Amino acid sequence: MMKIATLILLFASLPLLAQKGSIKGKITQNNEPLPAVSIIVTPLGLTLSADNEGMYEIKNIPFGTYEIIFSAVGLKTERKKITIDKIETVILNIALQDDNQLLEEVVVTGTMKEISRTESPIPVEIITPKLFKKNPTASLFEAVGMVNGVQPQLNCNVCNTGDIHINGMEGPYTLILIDGMPIVSALSTVYGLSGIPNSLVERIEVVKGPASSLYGSEAMGGIINVITKTPTKAPAVSADFFMTSWGEISLDGAVKLKAGTATSLLGINYFKYGVRADKNNDNFTDVTQQDRISVFNKWNFDRKENRVFSIAGRYVYEDRWGGEMNWDKKWRGSDSIYGESIYTKRAELIGLYQLPTTEKIFTQFSYNWHNQNSYYGVTPYMATQQVAFVQAYCDKEFGTNHNFLLGAAMRYTVYDDNTPATANADGIGNSPQKTPLPGIFIQDEWTLNNKHKVLGGYRFDYDKNHGAVHSPRVAYKFSPDQNNTIRASFGTGFRVVNLFTEDHAALTGARDVIITEALKPERSYNGNLNYVLKVPTDIAFIGFDITGFYSYFTNKIVGDFDTDPNKIIYDNLKGHAISQGISLNTDLTFTFPLKVLAGISYMDVFQIEKKDLKEERSQQLHAPKWSGNFVVSYSFNNNYSMDITGNWYGPMRLPILPNDYRPEYSPWFCTANIQFTKKFDYGLEFYGGMKNIFDFVPNDPLIRPFDPFNKHVNDPVNNPNGYTFDTSYNYASMQGRRIFIGVRYNLF
Structure with missing residues (x-):
């Protein structure tokens, strides 16, 4: 009798299990499209990636509650819980933020070669x-x-000539480089950081x-x-x-x-x-x-x-x-x-x-x-x-x-x-x-x-x-x-x-x-x-x-x-x-x-x-x-x-x-x-x-x-x-x- 009751319950629930919905949206960072973001749907174990415009779509999701995980290198992982209970498309837009715990910026100045800042x-x-x-x-x-400890110092009240002090030392002790080249030195120390387009x-x-x-x-x-x-x-x-x-x-x-x-x-x-x-x-x-x-x-x-x-x-x-x-x-x-x-x-x-x-x-x-x-x-x-x-x-x-x-x-x-x-x-x-x-x-x-x-x-x-x-x-x-x-x-x-x-x-x-x-x-x-x-x-x-x-x-x-x-x-x-x-x-x-x-x-x-x-x-x-x-x-x-x-x-x-x-x-x-x-x-x-x-x-x-x-x-x-x-x-x-x-x- 128990087996018969289980089979009856299973067949009765099949129409409900067959009902499915979908989720789609756009992933951005600082209001700009973010491509190639990794997306995981749990507990289904489904994985996919956003396209070049930051767009994604997850189709044919059975009714239920799921956790959607959005992740990208150098950005904070976002987790969203979504309940699908209607045959419709849920719009879920995501804005990812910088992950300060990673600090994986690439730097070159310390060793003259590209290396992770943390390394x-x-x-x-x-x-x-x-x-x-x-x-x-x-300028x-x-x-x-x-930057803490870096002081732009004006040396003249009339012509506003200045230099850069690091840890209290005068401007001539600071070497200024552009793309690693000592292009700014001596006579041009005062003017080297003026006129470089910020853009x-x-x-x-x-x-x-x-x-x-x-x-x-x-x-x-x-x-x-x-x-x-x-x-x-x-x-x-x-x-x-x-x-x-x-x-x-x-x-x-x-x-x-x-x-x-x-x-x-x-x-x-x-x-x-x-x-x-x-x-x-x-x-x-x-x-x-x-x-x-x-x-x-x-x-x-x-x-x-x-x-x-x-x-x-x-x-x-x-x-x-x-x-x-x-x-x-x-x-x-x-x-x-x-x-x-x-x-x-x-x-x-x-x-x-x-x-x-x-x-x-x-x-x-x-x-x-x-x-x-x-x-x-x-x-x-x-x-x-x-x-x-x-x-x-x-x-x-x-x-x-x-x-x-x-x-x-x-x-x-x-x-x-x-x-x-x-x-x-x-x-x-x-x-x-x-x-x-x-x-x-x-x-x-x-x-x-x-x-x-x-x-x-x-x-x-x-x-x-x-x-x-x-x-x-x-x-x-x-x-x-x-x-x-x-x-x-x-x-x-x-x-x-x-x-x-x-x-x-x-x-x-x-x-x-x-x-x-x-x-x-x-x-x-x-x-x-x-x-x-x-x-x-x-x-x-x-x-x-x-x-x-x-x-x-x-x-x-x-x-x-x-x-x-x-x-x-x-x-x-x-x-x-x-x-x-x-x-x-x-x-x-x-x-x-x-x-x-x-x-x-x-x-x-x-x-x-x-x-x-x-x-x-x-x-x-x-x-x-x-x-x-x-x-x-x-x-x-x-x-x-x-x-x-x-x-x-x-x-x-x-x-x-x-x-x-x-x-x-x-x-x-x-x-x-x-x-x-x-x-x-x-x-x-x-x-x-x-x-x-x-x-x-x-x-x-x-x-x-x-x-x-x-x-x-x-x-x-x-x-x-x-x-x-x-x-x-x-x-x-x-x-x-x-x-x-x-x-x-x-x-x-």
Whole structure:
């Protein structure tokens, strides 16, 4: 009887089991179609993939409750429970998000070869366009300030010349690369990050600490490597335009072109600021007037066996000036109305070619020409620099656990200006500096097992003036599990100095430059200890990245601003300098649409100099002991979002004059920004917000702005302290609160 009842029940249920429905939808990321996403239907065990448009359809699903799993590499896995109880099609659209627990970004700067960021024995920090679009800027110079411990520093209140400080060290200690090439150096450090179209940037990689074992001279304090997009992977058309209530206009655009086996990416960047503002009423422009245009073109060529061949070029022209409000170009170089006027022309060429051999052998080359025509008051500075660079290296793998890099490089620099730097010994005529710098380097990387990895490197360079320079380094990575990583490294760096090309204070007409001795090359020794912790929880993913660093510098070039207010006296430090500290980065991604990035750094940067058998300690200029940054992002839905970004700084030592009434240390301050974004279909989005919400600007940036040529300083009645005009008392932009609006468009 039991068997008969079971058979009756089975036949009675067959019509119900035969009823089936279906599920279909579209899978996206950031409102863009996401192809090839893996889809699993449990408990049926059915698997399929989304098509090239991100579309999928699951047909003939029997009535019941199922879990649909959507997964893709580098993205968070989405799980959805669906009940099918009608003969119909259920629409299920899915938006996948970045998975911060994976952190599988590819980086190249730490080891000169592509490697997963989590596998790199050298800690590398990354800025992507997704991050620096949260606070739109007209140049990458401002964008890199979103990295904890990296400080874009303005060095002049009149011409707004600036450089990049890493861990408190001045700009000349930062090597700036474009696609791995040392294209930006010396004379062009100030302008190298201006005029690179943001729409062409794939990511920016930052390595803190010396890296001369791979990159040679100037890589003493750290490296900023701007990686441009591969043309084949770039959008067909992209554009970004914004303007501010101060009158700034920024236009950035790119287009992809195809010609036979080659793909080209052509970009243009234009920035204009021509509104004279003097909100502190000192009769000087608060912000430098600028008119800049840059054109960038990169070509990738298809080759057999996916070998690499790319070539890129960039041209930049900029007209920049600041000064008294009634200044005009007819006063350029005169002593009637003060102005600092800089015309810059710059051309670059970069190339990468993989040889058609069985071994992975790469050749790289770059060339740049930089011309600067400038007047700082009545003082002219006319300079031209050419840098040619060629490099070849072999990337050899021995099995899956051993990688060996061997290479040779040659840099040749020609520099000429109108200062004593290139004058003949007799003072008659001019002799441009010609500096060849050949070098060889090796790197050996071993993966001992899935927990331990070691790396060793060594570079030998030869300078005709300073002889042989040796630069070793060693690194170790230990990962006991996927949520904990420890990295330790030691390295050295060196720098062959060209004083006049790097120190803006040496160029202004306010002080005379005195060089007391033949300057020796600087050396640095650095140790880093890095710990990365990932904490997944039910409501959020939490990431911690903490780094302790210690750098020791010898032969440091120092400028004495204090002995004589009318002079800058340069010599090698009779002692040593130290940069030490600790930085912490945190990353919180919640299950609801809130993400928080925050960082804090403590730095102690100082120098010890021997004077009269005593050691004197002095704090580094423009190096705050405490600083930090923050990014808070919230998505109201897939189309609306809000971003709050900012930086804060503790007191930093400033260059003051004798008996200066201004404080020697700046106050604590914060610059915060807010942005709202509305996204539409087809890659269009509008954004707007406010910069410098708290309207912070420095006080008393200029002394005696009414006498910029120092014609009346010898007046004991009206100037009893003997003050002279000086532009270097600077720690933040004079640009106050402003509103911005903009529009972006990407066509894939």
